[in-house]
Amino acid sequence: MSFSTPASTNLLDSLITPATLAERLGTTERSLSEWRITGRGPKFIRIGRSPRYRPEAVDEWLLAQEYASTSAEAA
Numbered sequence: 001m002s003f004s005t006p007a008s009t010n011l012l013d014s015l016i017t018p019a020t021l022a023e024r025l026g027t028t029e030r031s032l033s034e035w036r037i038t039g040r041g042p043k044f045i046r047i048g049r050s051p052r053y054r055p056e057a058v059d060e061w062l063l064a065q066e067y068a069s070t071s072a073e074a075a
Contacts, residue, residue: 015045015052 021042022029035041036051042061044051067073 011054014055015047016055016058018051018053021053021058 016024018029018032022032025032032041032051036044042053043057044053046052
C-alpha cells in the first residue's frame, strides 16, 4: 500500500504563516488580519481559508515602510 505525499514546491515550502509573520514583526495576528482587510499589509496568498505570505512580498512591503524622516511619513 502506498501513500501519496502532500504537494511540495519551493514556493509552497517558503510561505510564511500569519503566526510566524506576526511574531517576526512584533505585532499580532489580529493586526495582520486588519491589514489584509484594509490592504495596508504585505500582499498575501490565500490557500483555502488560510492566508500565507511570500518572503519576497514581505520584504517589498517592509522596504515600502522606509522613510527618511517623520515628516516624510505624511507625504
